[in-house]
Amino acid sequence: MGVEIERKFLVDGDAWRDEVRESHAIAQGYLSRGAGNSVRVRSYDDQRAKLTIKGKEFGFSRLEFEYDIPIEDARELLELAQPLVIQKCRHIVGAGHRVWEIDVFEGAHDGLVLAEIELGDEAEDFERPRWLGREVTGEEAYYNSTLAGV
Amino acid sequence: MGVEIERKFLVDGDAWRDEVRESHAIAQGYLSRGAGNSVRVRSYDDQRAKLTIKGKEFGFSRLEFEYDIPIEDARELLELAQPLVIQKCRHIVGAGHRVWEIDVFEGAHDGLVLAEIELGDEAEDFERPRWLGREVTGEEAYYNSTLAGV
Numbered sequence: 001m002g003v004e005i006e007r008k009f010l011v012d013g014d015a016w017r018d019e020v021r022e023s024h025a026i027a028q029g030y031l032s033r034g035a036g037n038s039v040r041v042r043s044y045d046d047q048r049a050k051l052t053i054k055g056k057e058f059g060f061s062r063l064e065f066e067y068d069i070p071i072e073d074a075r076e077l078l079e080l081a082q083p084l085v086i087q088k089c090r091h092i093v094g095a096g097h098r099v100w101e102i103d104v105f106e107g108a109h110d111g112l113v114l115a116e117i118e119l120g121d122e123a124e125d126f127e128r129p130r131w132l133g134r135e136v137t138g139e140e141a142y143y144n145s146t147l148a149g150v
Numbered sequence: 151m152g153v154e155i156e157r158k159f160l161v162d163g164d165a166w167r168d169e170v171r172e173s174h175a176i177a178q179g180y181l182s183r184g185a186g187n188s189v190r191v192r193s194y195d196d197q198r199a200k201l202t203i204k205g206k207e208f209g210f211s212r213l214e215f216e217y218d219i220p221i222e223d224a225r226e227l228l229e230l231a232q233p234l235v236i237q238k239c240r241h242i243v244g245a246g247h248r249v250w251e252i253d254v255f256e257g258a259h260d261g262l263v264l265a266e267i268e269l270g271d272e273a274e275d276f277e278r279p280r281w282l283g284r285e286v287t288g289e290e291a292y293y294n295s296t297l298a299g300v
Contacts, residue, residue, distance in 0.1 A: 053181055069215075077215060080213070082186075
């Protein structure tokens with residue numbers, strides 16, 4: 001168990017691509033969502049996979065529980081995920097002393113690019129890279145579960 | 151991953167209590183339920199715990215994925231489970247060549263007793279113990295998720 005504190009932004013332009021450290025193809029879907037919890041299955045490069053339960057949001061924070069699961073299970077669980085499996089390429093991007101995750105969506109959300117930073121506490125400050133766009137933390141339209149049509 | 155094939159019955163009387171092999175206190179709740187899937191957290195004797203995902207039902211069968219999780223996680227996940235955590239005592243009961251699970255519900259469903267048998271395939275026959283009541287396989291009112299108010 002952990003508490004996840006993250007902030008999410010739109011992205012302006014492609015300048016961040018010069019600072020990509022690694023990239024992974026992600027497929028993720030939601031098995032269900034109710035009572036404020038979400039249950040997500042995610043595969044990385046179709047090689048490893050995680051099952052993640054997130055509790056209700058409180059400000060920028062939510063409880064998070066994550067478990068490694070066999071990739072064979074993940075492939076079958078993604079079949080159960082409804083209505084949409086999100087396909088995206090995740091890039092790990094350095095910016096000053098910080099590391100960002102930049103997700104470039106494919107398929108139904110082709111063209112959408114979101115940047116996330118994980119913080120130690122809600123008040124923690126951080127440098128804004130020049131490619132950072134409008135903050136969308138907490139906007140339901142940009143939840144991955146919303147993008148998955150849940 | 152496995153396919154779960156089980157049949158469920160009401161129970162008449164207490165004669166099964168003479169054949170109890172072991173008993174465990176179970177607490178279980180549902181993190182969410184949607185698109186036909188259910189995600190359940192269950193603790194046994196407040197000592198060990200499992201996270202279980204079940205897919206849609208097809209007749210007596212449904213896909214099932216089960217993972218051991220730390221009991222500390224389970225206690226917190228049960229807090230997230232809404233609206234109701236089911237408390238029950240599960241008895242493992244011998245009857246001829248078969249083993250049954252008999253759940254005696256407590257709290258909100260005090261008085262309810264359900265017997266389940268797991269089968270190798272849907273057509274498999276089995277001996278009916280004399281304490282076996284009406285079959286309720288597939289009746290939504292007797293799903294544990296329904297009993298949990300999901």
